Amino acid sequence: MKIAMVGSGYVGLVSGACFADFGHDVVCIDKDQSKIDRLNDGVMPIYEPGLADLVTSNAKAGRLTFTASLAEGIKGANAIFIAVGTPSRRGDGHADLSFVYAVAEEIGEHLAGDAVVVTKSTVPVGTGDEVERILKNSGTPHRIAVVSNPEFLREGAAIGDFKRPDRIVIGAEDNFGREIMSEVYRPLFLNESPILFTGRRTSELIKYAANAFLATKITFINEMADLCEKVGANVQDVSRGIGMDNRIGSKFLHAGPGYGGSCFPKDTLALLKTAEDYDSPTRIVESVVKANESRKRAMGRKVLDAIGGLNDARGKKVALLGLTFKPNTDDMRDSPAIAVAQTLTDAGVHVAAYDPEGMEQAKPLMPEVEMVTDPYAAIADADAIAIVTEWDAFRALDLKRVMDLAKSPVMVDLRNIYRPADMRDMGFAYTSIGRG
Numbered sequence: 001m002k003i004a005m006v007g008s009g010y011v012g013l014v015s016g017a018c019f020a021d022f023g024h025d026v027v028c029i030d031k032d033q034s035k036i037d038r039l040n041d042g043v044m045p046i047y048e049p050g051l052a053d054l055v056t057s058n059a060k061a062g063r064l065t066f067t068a069s070l071a072e073g074i075k076g077a078n079a080i081f082i083a084v085g086t087p088s089r090r091g092d093g094h095a096d097l098s099f100v101y102a103v104a105e106e107i108g109e110h111l112a113g114d115a116v117v118v119t120k121s122t123v124p125v126g127t128g129d130e131v132e133r134i135l136k137n138s139g140t141p142h143r144i145a146v147v148s149n150p151e152f153l154r155e156g157a158a159i160g161d162f163k164r165p166d167r168i169v170i171g172a173e174d175n176f177g178r179e180i181m182s183e184v185y186r187p188l189f190l191n192e193s194p195i196l197f198t199g200r201r202t203s204e205l206i207k208y209a210a211n212a213f214l215a216t217k218i219t220f221i222n223e224m225a226d227l228c229e230k231v232g233a234n235v236q237d238v239s240r241g242i243g244m245d246n247r248i249g250s251k252f253l254h255a256g257p258g259y260g261g262s263c264f265p266k267d268t269l270a271l272l273k274t275a276e277d278y279d280s281p282t283r284i285v286e287s288v289v290k291a292n293e294s295r296k297r298a299m300g301r302k303v304l305d306a307i308g309g310l311n312d313a314r315g316k317k318v319a320l321l322g323l324t325f326k327p328n329t330d331d332m333r334d335s336p337a338i339a340v341a342q343t344l345t346d347a348g349v350h351v352a353a354y355d356p357e358g359m360e361q362a363k364p365l366m367p368e369v370e371m372v373t374d375p376y377a378a379i380a381d382a383d384a385i386a387i388v389t390e391w392d393a394f395r396a397l398d399l400k401r402v403m404d405l406a407k408s409p410v411m412v413d414l415r416n417i418y419r420p421a422d423m424r425d426m427g428f429a430y431t432s433i434g435r436g
């Protein structure tokens with residue numbers, strides 16, 4: 001089976017490397033020649049645990065190659081995946097499909113044999129129909145099928161998620177599409193990963209529905225956390241107490257500073273736009289989007305409260321620990337840390353920040369923040385320490401040293417990684433999320 005992966009970003013590269021590891025012959029294509037050169041030298045464009053090893057070992061074995069030429073790359077491919085970006089379109093929040101359609105045009109122009117074209121990028125309902133129209137209009141004499149196969153990879157755990165998925169969703173309209181996709185995923189069936197064959201539009205919607213549902217779960221528990229603070233209850237026990245009900249499930253019930261990342265914010269917005277276009281409003285998702293947006297700045301105000309409030313903030317110093325939207329990634333997209341830092345600097349606070357992987361990406365997004373090279377440098381002379389991302393490195397801080405270095409022993413733990421009783425025993429003025 002030969003697979004061409006158009007777009008060597010996060011999804012394309014992880015999927016391509018994993019397919020190669022399963023023994024398929026994979027070509028990753030990207031129009032950015034410098035990215036291709038770096039990949040050929042074993043340099044990854046993103047940080048993802050295990051990816052560099054997976055790419056280099058499969059490249060060495062000859063199963064994974066890279067090219068900037070789409071015409072070259074798709075030659076002889078049985079399956080051509082489209083894994084290019086679908087960012088939010090500036091101004092209206094619709095998914096910007098221009099990259100997807102441009103790739104479809106180019107595939108139509110250069111197709112040299114029968115192939116299944118697969119949309120792996122997250123695309124609104126109906127995009128597969130348009131890709132099919134573009135391919136058919138290209139006048140290609142070859143047999144084609146357009147299939148939807150959404151990804152459900154979490155950053156930081158993407159390789160494990162790809163190799164042992166909860167499910168694989170394939171939206172195909174004919175047997176040619178279903179047969180080729182069965183071959184592509186055969187190594188995973190052997191691992192007994194369930195596969196759901198459905199229609200193309202349904203498959204496209206499943207991706208958005210899944211992300212919107214997870215975003216709703218997070219937002220729900222975040223609101224419960226706020227209520228816990230008011231009534232003197234503990235949100236972690238609320239999570240456990242409801243999560244043990246199998247109908248609810250225990251995952252995605254960690255209260256925090258709000259969800260960020262490359263998927264939830266963009267996909268919930270895009271789903272709202274689709275719902276609007278079809279005159280079928282999704283009011284729950286509307287509320288989720290609003291609640292999550294306002295929560296991020298509210299977290300900044302929570303830190304301000306810990307240092308004596310807005311009016312007393314000017315000239316104080318806050319150490320921000322963790323900037324990326326979650327640990328084990330260098331991704332800063334829609335990270336709550338951006339709004340937290342902005343709220344603090346707007347109030348005249350000096351913010352010193354440390355993140356194990358995200359500082360390069362964070363710099364342009366928070367120009368007023370001082371980036372330092374280790375957590376203790378951020379903590380030195382700080383009036384408060386705010387933990388924004390739950391990197392393992394922050395779970396075992398030397399708290400005695402923290403106490404000595406900080407100007408005041410004030411900690412705002414937006415990820416609940418410390419135990420309130422322990423922190424109070426040590427003498428910290430400690431606040432967290434939804435714990436009384």
Ligand code: UDX
Nearest residue numbers: 151152153154155252253254256259260261263325326
């Ligand atoms: C998500 C989906 O999980 C994945 O299936 C999809 O393909 C892409 O989007 P990702 O964005 O990598 O993956 O991260 P995820 O681990 O899902 O976390 C998203 C955000 O939600 C993070 O900001 C995280 O901190 C937050 N989160 C997650 C919570 O606040 N609480 C939780 O319980 C879980």
